[in-house]
Amino acid sequence: MSAPLHVPHERREQVAAALRARLPIGAVLSDPEDTRPYECDGLAAYRQLPMIVTLPTNEEQVLAVLDVCRELNVPIVPRGAGTGLSGGALPIIDGVVLSTARLNRIVRVDDYARTAVVQPGVRNLAISEVAAQYGLYYAPDPSSQIACTIGGNVAENSGGVHCLKYGLTVHNVLRVRVATIEGEIIELGSEALDAPGLDLLAVFIGSEGMLGIVTEVTVKLVPKPAAAQVIMASFNDVVTGGNAVASVIAAGIIPAGLEMMDRTSARMVEPFVHAGYDTDAAAILLCEADGTPLEVAEEIERMTQVLEAAGASAIAVSQTEAERMKFWSGRKNAFPAAGRISPDYYCMDGTIPRKNLAQVLTGIEQMETTYGLRCANVFHAGDGNLHPLILFDANQPGEFERAEAFGAAILALCVEVGGTITGEHGVGMEKINSMCVQFERAELDAFSAVKRAFDVPMLLNPDKAIPTPHRCAEFGKLHVHHGAVPFPELPRF
Amino acid sequence: MSAPLHVPHERREQVAAALRARLPIGAVLSDPEDTRPYECDGLAAYRQLPMIVTLPTNEEQVLAVLDVCRELNVPIVPRGAGTGLSGGALPIIDGVVLSTARLNRIVRVDDYARTAVVQPGVRNLAISEVAAQYGLYYAPDPSSQIACTIGGNVAENSGGVHCLKYGLTVHNVLRVRVATIEGEIIELGSEALDAPGLDLLAVFIGSEGMLGIVTEVTVKLVPKPAAAQVIMASFNDVVTGGNAVASVIAAGIIPAGLEMMDRTSARMVEPFVHAGYDTDAAAILLCEADGTPLEVAEEIERMTQVLEAAGASAIAVSQTEAERMKFWSGRKNAFPAAGRISPDYYCMDGTIPRKNLAQVLTGIEQMETTYGLRCANVFHAGDGNLHPLILFDANQPGEFERAEAFGAAILALCVEVGGTITGEHGVGMEKINSMCVQFERAELDAFSAVKRAFDVPMLLNPDKAIPTPHRCAEFGKLHVHHGAVPFPELPRF
Structure with missing residues (x-):
């Protein structure tokens, strides 16, 4: 179109x-x-x-x-x-x-089945607020959870800092009601373990509004853990920090959160939120344990041993809930903090196998020189989900273009090491060209065929997420020799 | 066709x-x-x-x-x-x-990334056997795991007694290579957290061979827990037992296994395997904890308290690994044991919301009178996944037909209480008519459209899993007034 x-x-x-x-x-x-x-x-x-x-x-x-x-x-x-x-x-x-802003009703909460049925315009955090009276909450917690809606979370398969242990949206939604382009209502998924027939719930979640309009969502609620503590570990270089992440996972521990920030990020947020971060460290890790007090104590002990053996230069453990919140405040405010030190920033989102963390961090460091821009690295290390923040000034001629090229190069590196071009932010229009890098023609054809199966007239969010063969051909012809993935040309403000 | x-x-x-x-x-x-x-x-x-x-x-x-x-x-x-x-x-x-029997090569095991890449004909248990040298295993454990293959597990989205905690096949497979009917190879999924584009991996898993032929599977491996213990709890009636399952879950515990057997099942297996089951109890529950020794001790303690409060009449905890295996041996041999006491048995597979366990068990008890056949109930109680074993003698005229009608009535009851017609065994040809009960026309149309998106000539396992409108119409015309779901008429041996 x-x-x-x-x-x-x-x-x-x-x-x-x-x-x-x-x-x-x-x-x-x-x-x-x-x-x-x-x-x-x-x-x-x-x-x-x-x-x-x-x-x-x-x-x-x-x-x-x-x-x-x-x-x-x-x-x-x-x-x-x-x-x-x-x-x-x-x-x-x-x-x-x-x-979907006005479809904002919480239909019901069933504390016995541990589910909530909500309309798509209900805010992510509002679900947890209403579930709190039963000691329950909705687990996926994107940074935007105060504002973002469950309908948007379904469209983008959103994650958050706790998704290593608790999963993405796709793991926490049981059923959706969908209005199809043909004007019919279908229900995908069920409250039971598994739904017979094809798993169209999973294909709908993360489909970026291309398959139908969600009109109701049944989410899973989980019990609030009785206790939680977080470790802040410092490392003298990012490679050691990256390997420590792998060691924690290799020890059979699944932390409630396992986040990494590099020195640029720590120095960026510390003056802003006073989280008590070690700003001399090349990287800091935040490793959370949750569960019963006994489980938490044992897991904190085990994680401490693993992190020390992996070469942590300093370790601090939150002793109160206030201190735990303080440790997290820096991570959660990384994006606004970037806005304080740089006129503009561009938040990337790619994933890589955990074993390549150190290699990719080194690669990004080299790209800072290539593109002449700084990059602050904050990421869901346990998932291998990177969120590099590329700092630039849109008023300086060429900086925006360099930031985009830098971002595309990061994504190309993610694909090269066996990762993907998005972890939890979706493809949208931003990464539609990168889809040509990630997938073969036959794979993109499979996406298009499924899209058409739901939307014959191709009216639902067209030209997003799935590139046409024409786009990939144009893109390949124009740009493949540059070795980086440029972004689509669209009206810019 | x-x-x-x-x-x-x-x-x-x-x-x-x-x-x-x-x-x-x-x-x-x-x-x-x-x-x-x-x-x-x-x-x-x-x-x-x-x-x-x-x-x-x-x-x-x-x-x-x-x-x-x-x-x-x-x-x-x-x-x-x-x-x-x-x-x-x-x-x-x-x-x-x-x-796929000859596609039986284990391509590689990566103990760092905790993955195994295998061909589809590799047996489920063979993956765990080769991963054992790294202290890892493949979690889904269908009863048939000695014989069944990973390709078949992918086709049916197989589960097992540990899937409450560790998930179904869809939660444990990262990537598949698929040969399409068009003669192309596509890869679905990735080793990273999330794959961009539509989640076609999830739609492929459980698609019963209708979308393509899997040629390679990348599975997730998990660390063998250091310790495990199982509780055997007795109950004087099935309703109390069913409610106890809900209480365990409501307490925020996710047992490694949570299985229930009724008295018929316990009496059926006990003479066969001498598992030490309480054959006077109306129902017994097996609740397993796994993890570190400390975690296991704490969870066993908490589960014991919950089960006592829920009205357990007796509680035994395995004290050695041999005793744990003995407790499980009865559950795992329920199907062969059925073959010892009855010339034939018919294993059903439906799911229900956990809160309806007691209601559905009571309903099945009443159906035993209606259909004049005994039914032994063994099931993955934590998941609400029932496996009623209907006992019959195919040599007695009419018994096979009554067994099928009994099974269909159980499935209809599952749907009525908000459950589904299959938990982990798939639809195949067996339950194709029940799909007409489970789904609305627009939902079946969505399945068909996605099927056609992958298989335009409709040559891949046609006439399985997704009923045509014609079939549902015929079925509705013939049978809707009987109030039960009959099975398709196909050549019988």
Whole structure:
């Protein structure tokens, strides 16, 4: 689908009128003044005003939007809270944004079955807040959990600092209700162990709004652990730190969190949050244990031994809940801290086999010279999920382009060592070219065939996540000799 | 695809000749003497001689079989060890069986990354045997693990007594290589945390050979726990036992195994294996803890408290590894024990929400009267995965039919309480009609569309797992007023 440069007034009016005939007053926005807040998501370098924004309040209205768009052949971009970091909710000039913001009801919490049924616009943290009265919580905790919605989490298969032990969204969602482009409701998954037939729940989670609109989500709740403590370990070089991560896992321990930050990151956050980080260390590791007090004490003891044997230069263990929160505060505020020391930053998201941690960190260090930009490394080390923060100044000519090239080079290195181009932020429009690097033609064909199986008219978030053969061919022709993966050319703000 | 009653000699010779031109000597069987061993799988009541059996020894030969079958329009039934219980490997009269038996090489074990790369014909237990030298093992442990292959486990998303804590096949496989019906190789999944694009690995696992032929599997290995102990708890009625299961889970404990057997089962196995079971109890629970010795001691203590509070009439804890194995021996030999006391038995497989355990057990008890047959209940209680063993004598007129109706009624009850018609044995041909009960038309359409996305000519294990609209319509017309789900009419031995 090739987008026009301009949408005729008549077309906008035609689609808006059809939508207004089916939706309540205030649920259809078409004035640019009103649609401006929807022009980008968390990847704010890319912006596009949509033709129309819709705000349905129930499943029937979601189906109405789908009906109108199908009948008038209008592309649809679904949107949760707009906190996504890969441009998955970037609007289309002649398309409709379907916001789930008003589908924000917690339908029920079943403390016996340990499940919650919620609408897609419910915030991630709101689920844990309501479950707290039963001593339960929803485990996946992306950095944006105050704001992001469960519908967006489903679209991006979001993770968080605890997903090493508790899993990604796909491991914590039992069932979704989906409105299809054909205007039907289907349920995928079940509250039981396994669902017969094809596992379409898993294929739906992480599908970035390309297969259908989620109208209800059943999530798994887990008991709040009785106790938790975190170790902060210092290392004199990143290679030793990277190998220590492997040693913890090799010892058969699955920490509740296993995060690594390099010196640049520690020095970036320390003046900001005073987390008590060792800013002389080349890298620090945060290793959390949770469970019963006895389990926590034993695991902290075992992790301490492993980290010492792996060459930690200093070790501190949180002694109170306040201290545990303080240790985590630095990690959790790494992104805002980057904003304090650099006019702009670009948060990458790639994964690698744990054994290649040290090698990739060394590679990124070398790229800092190549691209003339600093990079702060914070990551979910236990999962091998990297979040390098590339620091740049968009007002300096060429820096944005170098930051993008730097990011693409990191992703290409991730693929080279057997990893992937995204851990938990999705492909969206940001990494669509990198998909050509990650996958063979036959694999991309399989993705496209499954996409078409759900969306014959190809109206649901088109041109995201799955590159066309044409795009990969163009991309290969233009860029393969540069040895790095450039980003798609799209309207920039 | 409607199957003929007879395959012309010329057709068999045409297909066999085309296959022999591409495969080594001995890899194409067409004489009924040679193909007889392939006429059924573990659901031995249903048998069909295939036209031809192929035994490829490498990926290239798998592609050759697919090429020939695609060009000559021959349906293909993939087969692992043939231990499946739902007839997923039941041959087609004019089709080719593609056996993975000779693809039995363990390619490599990486003790650092904790993965093993194996060909699909490698036996489940063989992976753990080779991983044992590194203190690792492959977690999913179906009863048939001595014989069943990893390829078959992938096809059926197999579980086992430890899957409550360690997950099903889908949670323990990182990547598969797949030969498509188009004759291409694709890789689904990755060794990293998450794969970008659609999660086609999850949709492939449990797809019962309908999407492609797996040629290589990368599995996750886990460290052998240092210690393990099992509790055997007795209950005076099944309802109290069922509620005790819920109490264990509600206490925030995830046992390494949580199995329940009713009195019929305990009395059936005790004379056979002398496991020391309480044959006076209405139900016994086996609750296992594993981990470090300290963790095990603490969890056994907590589980004991919970089980006592839930009304256990007696509790025994294994004090040695030999005693632990003895306690498990009864559970693991339940199926052979059924064969000792009854000429025939029919093993069902359904799941229910844990909270409905007591209700469903009571329902099954009532059905014993309705259908005039005994039923021994053994199940993965922690997962809500039931394996009722319906005891019958096929030589008594009408008993087989009553056993099938009994089984179908159990599945219908599972669906009624919010469960599913299969936990880990797959749909195959056995439960294809029950799929019409479980799913709405739009949901079955979604399955079919994804099936077609992978297999345009519809040659891969056709007529299994996903019912056609025609089948559901016929089935509904014929049977909906009976209130039970009959089984498909297929050739019986």
